[in-house]
Amino acid sequence: MKHTKRLLALLVAFCLIMTSGACSGGENSSSQGSESSKQEVSVSSSEESTPASQGPEAYSMPICEEKISLSLFSGLDSKASVSIGTMEDNYTMQYYESISGIHIEFFHPSSATSIGEALNVMISSGEYTDMIGSIMNASDGPDTLIENGVILRLNEPIDQYGYYLGQIFEEYPEFYNQVLTYEGNIALYPTSRLDPSTRYFESFVIRQDWLDQLGLEKPTTVDEWYTVLKAFATQDPNGNGQNDELPFVGNSNEQMGVYRLGALFGFNACFYKEYACSVLDGKITFASEAPQFEDYITTMARWYAEGLIDPEYASTDATSWQEKVLSDLGGCFYGKMNGGIGTLLGSYDYENRDSDFNLEPLSYAVTDDGASYDFYSQEIFDQGGIAVSTACEHIKEAVQWLDYMYSDEGQIMCSFGEEGVTFAYDDQGVPHYTEMITEAENLSLVQAIAKYTMGGIAPRMVNDIYYWDAVMSYDQQRMVYDAVSPSSTERKVPQSLKYSMEDQDRLTMLMGDIQTYYQETLNAFIMGTKPISELQDFRDTLKSMGLEEAIGIMQASYDSYIANNA
Amino acid sequence: MRKKNIGRRILRDFVFNKYNYLLLAPALIYYIVFHYVPMYGAQIAFRDYYVTKGILGSDWAGLKYFEQFFTSYYFERLITNTVLLSGLNILWGFPAPILLALLLNEVRSQLFKKSVQTITYLPHFISLVVACGIIIDFTKQNGLINDIIAFFGGERILFLQSPEWFRPVYIISGIWQEIGWGSIIYLSAIAGISQELYEAAKIDGASRWKETLHITIPGIMETIIILLILRVGKLMSLGYEKVLLLYNETTYKTADIISTYVYRRGIQNAEYSFASAVDLFNSVINMALLLIVNAISKRVQGSSLF
Known part of the structure; x- marks a missing residue:
């Protein structure tokens, strides 16, 4: 049975190649050609309808003999929306449609509402698209969505039809564990970062030209950080004769501010990252309970008082933060590889400013125990993906349509499009975008990529390393991986901790007020409006707000996570 | 007899003032659609609301959430x-x-x-977004207001970072x-x-x-x-x-x-x-x-x- 099906599949592929080859040679237009090929295919593969009983079956394009249409709820990336109004106009989506026989009708929420809100509205309306992107942004967790009949449990469909994802799961068992929900469901086709280097894209960044000018090395310990920042503050590296440098600049977004500096001390102080928790000696530990916390706030308060931290960091927005860096005031900050280093290097006014503006990533500082710790790299499963809803009548086709994007060809197709049109391979077999994209008028490179391919935008499944390479314009961006990846991730709370519905609700509820209290008090400590001597009071108050119960919930989940991955 | 009169009077009023009522209609519809109908949703304050279960399908929670807020x-x-x-x-x-x-x-x-x-x-x-942008710019550490304060010899104030x-x-x-x-x-x-x-x-x-x-x-x-x-x-x-x-x-x-x-x-x-x-x-x-x-x-x- 299995053999005959393989044969059949081969035959189908053969037919397809023959017909399309014949057409391109003849006078028929290519659209007619693809129609006729599909007819033949429909005849030959109609016998192939019984699903395999064991293990996913290999399949080939087209997925459907007769063209079908599936609807997909998916955010339209801002990189794409500058040139196209819907992903249906995206060249690669059209190409994928032509080879798969599946038309995707996109439902893009308006960019004015958040994707989570739009998703909640759709879910509560009871009318779903066949496939739903960004499902993790819904207010109800994946298990609740499955239980209440919004989306399908995909474990079985993937076993049956998910040929490529099944292989990936076998190759990366930790990925499989990350994707499983609390109840053991697979709720979505997960987007992934298979190549380790795609999991690192943020770091501390420093003005390397200032370091060079002052004859300093990149700081590797907190003490060296202090020396460097102090030198920035006092030795006038921007050379304008004023002490107007802001050695460390942050902004009001907690992800870009002084919270990140906790990592230098070996714990996580960022609330957005697993509720400001770290794993210390196998125990989930809230930031304020970490032994390093006192050292951290004392140091920060000192730096702030000495002007080593931008005094206005809490009320600075992203735009004026960028301005400070670009006008030679900021010396060090936390930033993203593309949005930070790449953008800033690209928009600096080299002609009118008298400096060798250069930004380079920094490694995390080595702590007292001789190791450095990373809390902010990503896992393979990056919490995104596409679910299949209960409204879908073509489950097999939908799953295979998603699954193909996990194949080697599918990955390249997503990020690079059609060979010979939007990309070409070089001698080493590395894909490169053609001039159609690199020379696109009025569009930046990433915008052009998003117009013609799915590089870097939904609904592609895999963060492709070749795509990353292609969009990095500066060597300094490539240095991020080497700077950050050697740090240990053992203290990082896994992103994919799972909770039952009740636990999740309780945790969210408890953490709501804790977040407010933690963030405002931490800032007060740093800015000196609250003396460090009140630390115990701070800890006691957090306890009275139910911190221990919340950490208990997380600890239980962490313990079972460890047991599953042992 | 009187009742019938009132009914008829209301009807006559409608007929006579139909254009006035027409003018009133948009405002009336606005209030019904955006202020009265949504009141139906206020009941989720007394329920454990889940989007997937819907407003009527979610379980009653009593005054749980009010208690949470008061405490x-x-x-x-x-x-x-x-x-x-x-x-x-x-x-x-x-x-x-x-x-x-x-x-x-x-x-x-x-x-x-x-x-x-x-x-x-x-x-x-x-x-409002622009207006607040203006306010933020004016109250910055090196914004206009602080420049004026500094000009007269005062200390610069971080207006937006001071609770007072x-x-x-x-x-x-x-x-x-x-x-x-x-x-x-x-x-x-x-x-x-x-x-x-x-x-x-x-x-x-x-x-x-x-x-x-x-x-x-x-x-x-x-x-x-x-x-x-x-x-x-x-x-x-x-x-x-x-x-x-x-x-x-x-x-x-x-x-x-x-x-x-x-x-x-x-x-x-x-x-x-x-x-x-x-x-x-x-x-x-x-x-x-x-x-x-x-x-x-x-x-x-x-x-x-x-």
């Missing part, structure tokens, strides 16, 4: 901040347009009057935004006062000041009272947008109000039931305030909403 660490601070910010805003912000209207009324040069009016109206038409400065910044910028727009209604009320009263006063030898005191102000008192009732009725429902745009963690102490708290918990953390409970509580207080002020005004002044 919340921030309950007192939120109430205090809301009442204080709103109360001070009324105290300073409410009389401002009245004063402007009275002053403008005394201006005889039309050109000057019109210029002042146009200039003071303008900020009202600036989008949040309310002044909020209220003063509020006056800047709304003073011109708010004065329109008073100017029109003043225009409605009979000129004969002023002529009579002049004959009696009243000065301009006396005219203002005894004719203009009493003439617009009714308007003032009604607007004040409405304003106090909204005491607790201070819009979250402006606070959200101006506050940050360092100013939570004075800036965090009920509506921003609801925004953070309800929209950002998606705790819909909890946020609804808080907002419902807020609305009940508002309603009570409105009734109280209305009753006081009825007794003291004789003018009221209903």
Whole structure:
């Protein structure tokens, strides 16, 4: 049975190649050609309808003999929306449609509402698209969505039809564990970062030209950080004769501010990252309970008082933060590889400013125990993906349509499009975008990529390393991986901790007020409006707000996570 | 027999005034669609709401979420901040347009009057996001206001990172935004006062000041009272947008109000039931305030909403 099906599949592929080859040679237009090929295919593969009983079956394009249409709820990336109004106009989506026989009708929420809100509205309306992107942004967790009949449990469909994802799961068992929900469901086709280097894209960044000018090395310990920042503050590296440098600049977004500096001390102080928790000696530990916390706030308060931290960091927005860096005031900050280093290097006014503006990533500082710790790299499963809803009548086709994007060809197709049109391979077999994209008028490179391919935008499944390479314009961006990846991730709370519905609700509820209290008090400590001597009071108050119960919930989940991955 | 008459009279009224009713329709529809129908959803404050289960399908939770709010660490601070910010805003912000209207009324040069009016109206038409951007730029450490302070030898102040400065910044910028727009209604009320009263006063030898005191102000008192009732009725429902745009963690102490708290918990953390409970509580207080002020005004002044 299995053999005959393989044969059949081969035959189908053969037919397809023959017909399309014949057409391109003849006078028929290519659209007619693809129609006729599909007819033949429909005849030959109609016998192939019984699903395999064991293990996913290999399949080939087209997925459907007769063209079908599936609807997909998916955010339209801002990189794409500058040139196209819907992903249906995206060249690669059209190409994928032509080879798969599946038309995707996109439902893009308006960019004015958040994707989570739009998703909640759709879910509560009871009318779903066949496939739903960004499902993790819904207010109800994946298990609740499955239980209440919004989306399908995909474990079985993937076993049956998910040929490529099944292989990936076998190759990366930790990925499989990350994707499983609390109840053991697979709720979505997960987007992934298979190549380790795609999991690192943020770091501390420093003005390397200032370091060079002052004859300093990149700081590797907190003490060296202090020396460097102090030198920035006092030795006038921007050379304008004023002490107007802001050695460390942050902004009001907690992800870009002084919270990140906790990592230098070996714990996580960022609330957005697993509720400001770290794993210390196998125990989930809230930031304020970490032994390093006192050292951290004392140091920060000192730096702030000495002007080593931008005094206005809490009320600075992203735009004026960028301005400070670009006008030679900021010396060090936390930033993203593309949005930070790449953008800033690209928009600096080299002609009118008298400096060798250069930004380079920094490694995390080595702590007292001789190791450095990373809390902010990503896992393979990056919490995104596409679910299949209960409204879908073509489950097999939908799953295979998603699954193909996990194949080697599918990955390249997503990020690079059609060979010979939007990309070409070089001698080493590395894909490169053609001039159609690199020379696109009025569009930046990433915008052009998003117009013609799915590089870097939904609904592609895999963060492709070749795509990353292609969009990095500066060597300094490539240095991020080497700077950050050697740090240990053992203290990082896994992103994919799972909770039952009740636990999740309780945790969210408890953490709501804790977040407010933690963030405002931490800032007060740093800015000196609250003396460090009140630390115990701070800890006691957090306890009275139910911190221990919340950490208990997380600890239980962490313990079972460890047991599953042992 | 009488009943039939009333029915017929209503019908006749409709027929006679059909165009008036037509004019009323859009406003009526607006209120039904956006203010009455959504009340049905307020019940999620008493339920464990899940989007997938729907409003009617979610289980009843009783007063659980109200209890959570009343026992919340921030309950007192939120109430205090809301009442204080709103109360001070009324105290300073409410009389401002009245004063402007009275002053403008005394201006005889039309050109000057019109210029002042146009200039003071303008900020009202600036989008709130932009207006707050302007406020942030002006109050920066190296912004205009701090430059002026430094010029006179003062210390630069981090206005938006000091809890004690949040309310002044909020209220003063509020006056800047709304003073011109708010004065329109008073100017029109003043225009409605009979000129004969002023002529009579002049004959009696009243000065301009006396005219203002005894004719203009009493003439617009009714308007003032009604607007004040409405304003106090909204005491607790201070819009979250402006606070959200101006506050940050360092100013939570004075800036965090009920509506921003609801925004953070309800929209950002998606705790819909909890946020609804808080907002419902807020609305009940508002309603009570409105009734109280209305009753006081009825007794003291004789003018009221209903």
